[in-house]
Amino acid sequence: MSPRALITGGAGFIGSHIADALLDRGFHVVVLDDLSTGRRENVPVGAEFVQADVRSADAARLVREGGFDVVLHEAAQIDVRKSVIDPVHDASINILGALNLLEAVRAAARRPRFIFASTGGAIYGDFVTPPNVEEFAKDPDSPYGIAKLAVEHYLAYYGRVHGIEGAVLRYANVYGPRQDPHGEAGVVAIFCNRLLDGAPLTVFGDGGQTRDYVHVKDVAAANAAAATAVLPAAARLDARAMNIGTGIETDVITLAETLRRVSGRSSAIEFAPARPGEQRRSAVSTAKGQQLLGWTPQRSLESGLKDTFEYFAAPRG
Numbered sequence: 001m002s003p004r005a006l007i008t009g010g011a012g013f014i015g016s017h018i019a020d021a022l023l024d025r026g027f028h029v030v031v032l033d034d035l036s037t038g039r040r041e042n043v044p045v046g047a048e049f050v051q052a053d054v055r056s057a058d059a060a061r062l063v064r065e066g067g068f069d070v071v072l073h074e075a076a077q078i079d080v081r082k083s084v085i086d087p088v089h090d091a092s093i094n095i096l097g098a099l100n101l102l103e104a105v106r107a108a109a110r111r112p113r114f115i116f117a118s119t120g121g122a123i124y125g126d127f128v129t130p131p132n133v134e135e136f137a138k139d140p141d142s143p144y145g146i147a148k149l150a151v152e153h154y155l156a157y158y159g160r161v162h163g164i165e166g167a168v169l170r171y172a173n174v175y176g177p178r179q180d181p182h183g184e185a186g187v188v189a190i191f192c193n194r195l196l197d198g199a200p201l202t203v204f205g206d207g208g209q210t211r212d213y214v215h216v217k218d219v220a221a222a223n224a225a226a227a228t229a230v231l232p233a234a235a236r237l238d239a240r241a242m243n244i245g246t247g248i249e250t251d252v253i254t255l256a257e258t259l260r261r262v263s264g265r266s267s268a269i270e271f272a273p274a275r276p277g278e279q280r281r282s283a284v285s286t287a288k289g290q291q292l293l294g295w296t297p298q299r300s301l302e303s304g305l306k307d308t309f310e311y312f313a314a315p316r317g
């Protein structure tokens with residue numbers, strides 16, 4: 001019988017690519033999503049779809065009674081700035097939603113593995129020098145990052161105290177087809193749309209701020225590996241946490257210039273005042289993901305940006 005996977009947020013950007021990857025590997029895939037930002041048409045043919053909120057009793061019942069081997073929890077309020085404006089709303093989805101599912105895992109007759117989508121950007125803050133290693137201090141500078149860290153703590157606790165098999169994937173800045181301009185690598189989607197409109201690419205500050213851009217298909221492959229990999233024993237916070245990125249820092253100017261080159265478009269680059277509180281440097285070490293999952297990112301920034309631009313340029317109904 002095929003292994004069964006539940007992907008929360010599977011109608012969104014990353015979750016829908018995980019659904020593709022797991023279907024390719026012979027999983028039976030169920031997607032749970034409230035469609036607040038996700039789109040029904042992102043859910044691949046072959047996956048079952050359930051429309052529900054992760055905070056609901058319906059979602060808990062599905063986790064408890066669905067007979068899943070693995071739950072990949074991608075559903076979230078993903079907008080860092082929204083989390084600053086309304087931290088209560090952010091915590092309601094990002095902490096209480098996850099807790100609702102974790103309690104359902106605890107109550108399930110057959111307990112699925114729980115893989116949690118955390119962040120390798122927002123969680124470490126600005127006090128560390130990249131590339132960030134999993135054991136680095138965590139000082140998130142936003143309610144969004146705090147909520148991710150809180151769920152990681154819950155997951156470590158559920159592992160130690162209740163024996164739940166959990167893994168944390170701390171994504172760097174994920175970009176690719178179907179991405180949402182409000183996410184942590186939203187700049188790629190924004191620049192693609194500006195290039196298509198012939199509008200200038202706006203760079204905030206001096207454009208020297210760096211991020212670690214990882215292609216969504218590489219992130220999906222890491223999730224597929226985590227679904228079945230042998231995990232280390234549950235211990236402290238970072239024991240079962242892995243960064244998922246490339247280890248390469250790219251500054252915004254280089255990103256804009258590379259996108260211009262691969263797109264063949266010629267928008268100008270314009271400068272706007274720096275945004276207060278914006279992180280200066282970010283990139284993650286990928287050694288642990290390689291070691292535990294046998295995973296390495298396969299796509300170069302250049303080829304990944306080309307594929308992303310082509311997606312945004314293609315006509316859609």
Ligand SMILES: NC(=O)c1ccc[n+]([C@@H]2O[C@H](COP(=O)([O-])OP(=O)(O)OC[C@H]3O[C@@H](n4cnc5c(N)ncnc54)[C@H](O)[C@@H]3O)[C@@H](O)[C@H]2O)c1
Nearest residue numbers: 009011012013014034036037038053054075076174183184
């Ligand atoms: N995109 C990035 O660069 C990045 C980086 C680090 C971590 N992450 C994390 O990866 C995960 C996926 O992010 P994404 O970029 O694909 O975002 P996304 O917005 O495309 O996907 C999130 C999905 O969750 C759904 N959702 C939101 N609230 C829900 C709720 N209460 N109940 C059920 N479904 C709900 C949305 O409809 C959407 O389909 C998130 O947990 C995010 O925090 C993303």
